[in-house]
Amino acid sequence: MPLLEVKDLSMHFDAIVAADNLNVTVDAGEVVGIIGPNGAGKTTFLNLVTGYLKPQKGRIMLMGKDIVGLRPHEITAMGVARSFQMPQLFLELTVLENILVALATGSSRSLHSWRPLKNKERINEAHEILDRLGLDEMHNRLAGEIPEGDRKLLDVAMAFALKPKLLFMDEPTSGVSTEDKFQVMDRLMNVLNQSEVTTVFIEHDMSVVRRYAKRVLVFNEGKVMADGHPEAILKKETQSIQGVEIKCCK
Amino acid sequence: MNRTSQQTTLIVLLGFMVVLGFILPDWMRYLFTVALCKAFVVLGIVILLRAGLVSFGHALFFAAAAYSVAFSANLWGIREALVLIILGVLASLALAAIIGLLVAGYREIFFAMLTLAFSMAFFGVLVKAYKFTGGTDGLHIPSPTILGLQFSPEISSIAKYFLTLFCLLIVVYLINRLVNSPFGYTLRAVKENEIRVSYMGCSVRKAVYLAFLISGGLAGLGGSLITFDVGHIDPYLSYWTTSGEFVFVALLSGTGNVFACLGGSVFVEFIKTYAFKYAPYTWQMVLGGIMLVVILFSPGGLWALYENLRRRMKMGGKKFDAIT
Numbered sequence: 001m002p003l004l005e006v007k008d009l010s011m012h013f014d015a016i017v018a019a020d021n022l023n024v025t026v027d028a029g030e031v032v033g034i035i036g037p038n039g040a041g042k043t044t045f046l047n048l049v050t051g052y053l054k055p056q057k058g059r060i061m062l063m064g065k066d067i068v069g070l071r072p073h074e075i076t077a078m079g080v081a082r083s084f085q086m087p088q089l090f091l092e093l094t095v096l097e098n099i100l101v102a103l104a105t106g107s108s109r110s111l112h113s114w115r116p117l118k119n120k121e122r123i124n125e126a127h128e129i130l131d132r133l134g135l136d137e138m139h140n141r142l143a144g145e146i147p148e149g150d151r152k153l154l155d156v157a158m159a160f161a162l163k164p165k166l167l168f169m170d171e172p173t174s175g176v177s178t179e180d181k182f183q184v185m186d187r188l189m190n191v192l193n194q195s196e197v198t199t200v201f202i203e204h205d206m207s208v209v210r211r212y213a214k215r216v217l218v219f220n221e222g223k224v225m226a227d228g229h230p231e232a233i234l235k236k237e238t239q240s241i242q243g244v245e246i247k248c249c250k
Numbered sequence: 251m252n253r254t255s256q257q258t259t260l261i262v263l264l265g266f267m268v269v270l271g272f273i274l275p276d277w278m279r280y281l282f283t284v285a286l287c288k289a290f291v292v293l294g295i296v297i298l299l300r301a302g303l304v305s306f307g308h309a310l311f312f313a314a315a316a317y318s319v320a321f322s323a324n325l326w327g328i329r330e331a332l333v334l335i336i337l338g339v340l341a342s343l344a345l346a347a348i349i350g351l352l353v354a355g356y357r358e359i360f361f362a363m364l365t366l367a368f369s370m371a372f373f374g375v376l377v378k379a380y381k382f383t384g385g386t387d388g389l390h391i392p393s394p395t396i397l398g399l400q401f402s403p404e405i406s407s408i409a410k411y412f413l414t415l416f417c418l419l420i421v422v423y424l425i426n427r428l429v430n431s432p433f434g435y436t437l438r439a440v441k442e443n444e445i446r447v448s449y450m451g452c453s454v455r456k457a458v459y460l461a462f463l464i465s466g467g468l469a470g471l472g473g474s475l476i477t478f479d480v481g482h483i484d485p486y487l488s489y490w491t492t493s494g495e496f497v498f499v500a501l502l503s504g505t506g507n508v509f510a511c512l513g514g515s516v517f518v519e520f521i522k523t524y525a526f527k528y529a530p531y532t533w534q535m536v537l538g539g540i541m542l543v544v545i546l547f548s549p550g551g552l553w554a555l556y557e558n559l560r561r562r563m564k565m566g567g568k569k570f571d572a573i574t
Contacts (some may be wrong), residue, residue, distance in 0.1 A: 026449045027334070046494050070449070071453070072445075072448040073447075073448045073450075073454075076448070076451035077451040081449065082449055084445075088443050088445050088449070089443065089446065090438070090442045090446065091437065091443075092438070093442070097435065100435070101432065101439055101450070105436065105447075105450040105451055105452045105453060106434035114427060114431055116427070117430060117434070117435045148486070158450070159449070162451060
């Protein structure tokens with residue numbers, strides 16, 4: 001049984017087609033890169049699967065269970081986490097507190113825990129996550145004060161702290177300098193691979209997709225135009241898949 | 251503030267309050283008790299403020315509990331304070347449970363206005379249901395027994411003070427635990443970023459509802475206790491100006507620490523009394539002026555002012571050590 005199965009998913013915003021009878025399956029352990037031009041429906045797909053938007057048609061099966069109509073917190077509680085194009089952090093909390101809140105919510109899945117948030121066990125776990133992502137040095141700084149690249153990492157770290165089965169990342173390297181891009185992705189993918197988290201990420205940088213994705217989905221006008229191994233899809237520096245121009249870089 | 255210094259502050263404060271209970275003149279003990287009763291409501295407001303919500307209708311729960319105590323005492327002849335407190339809190343919790351369902355989905359001005367509307371509707375009911383509530387004349391509440399003991403009027407004032415202090419001690423402990431628990435941090439997180447809270451697997455609506463319930467219960471506790479001290483209640487307990495006063499004290503105190511609400515509440519009660527004594531026609535202006543000064547110079551409230559002073563004194567101490 002696939003971990004995620006999307007069947008005939010449709011979503012229109014007036015005349016704009018964001019998802020047009022979309023069919024996607026993701027198996028456990030895969031690392032899938034989603035590419036496509038702006039307005040292709042990549043982020044809409046992510047918003048539909050994580051419950052932010054409700055599709056007008058179609059089914060979304062997570063581990064065999066239909067999740068259409070469930071709210072984001074219910075889908076998250078089923079083991080789906082996401083990071084955002086614009087990092088969604090608690091800017092007035094410290095880096096450590098951001099992770100602690102995620103850990104507490106992820107582990108108890110309830111609001112009824114009376115144990116202090118900052119207990120030794122949880123603090124150690126938070127430090128371990130931050131350390132693996134190279135953020136531990138700034139654990140005492142407010143999330144609103146750290147550089148953009150680190151905010152991106154923290155955003156993913158918070159999703160990772162929920163111990164998800166399936167993690168969606170929306171443009172994890174956007175806003176990160178070209179020099180830091182691979183360093184950020186190396187850290188992220190190492191942590192995710194070690195924890196065997198199934199990962200789906202949206203990316204515009206083909207060099208990142210080529211290096212980290214095991215499978216690539218090409219989106220355009222709400223449809224999957226191509227699905228396959230990155231080398232097969234990105235074999236030429238510039239190629240066109242059914243009219244979608246993909247610019248590759250080595 | 252770390253845990254040790256918080257425990258030290260609590261012990262010192264408690265010792266100070268116990269001593270005050272014995273040495274204060276009656277009129278001042280009365281003021282202190284009233285201020286402490288109001289501090290419960292302020293604590294409730296602060297819990298909501300931590301989630302970024304301002305309630306302009308908490309006087310509703312305050313009054314609901316007070317009237318519930320009055321009905322229980324007058325209609326059913328219940329005299330035991332602890333039973334009356336429980337009944338008062340249950341009444342306010344029941345109302346908060348119903349109203350919370352309706353307001354938990356709203357934010358900012360809509361939340362504030364909805365709570366205000368419910369409070370004013372309740373005020374209208376209290377005024378119009380003269381047969382039951384005594385209308386604007388209000389209701390008289392006989393002095394209760396505490397653990398079955400009936401005190402003489404001289405001792406009764408001290409007993410009520412210590413009953414309030416005892417309840418406050420338990421509440422401060424519980425609320426302190428709550429603000430440091432995952433739920434307490436979730437409320438801060440709700441204030442900052444609801445989307446992220448949802449994507450952490452937590453229902454924002456449920457968190458807000460729970461906060462509203464706790465907050466309403468606290469207002470109910472304050473409302474139950476104040477009836478014992480004042481001995482007479484009227485619909486103005488649920489009027490919007492009463493709600494406004496609670497918000498005023500919460501903002502003046504600051505949301506940084508639970509102790510701030512106690513200090514803020516006592517501070518405002520005394521300022522109000524003295525301002526009324528020396529400037530009976532302009533006392534609201536005095537309160538407004540103080541609020542203005544606090545907002546301008548310490549937007550985090552009196553607690554932030556205290557924290558700044560403490561930090562400066564610490565830094566001063568370090569410099570002195572370095573010189574010596």
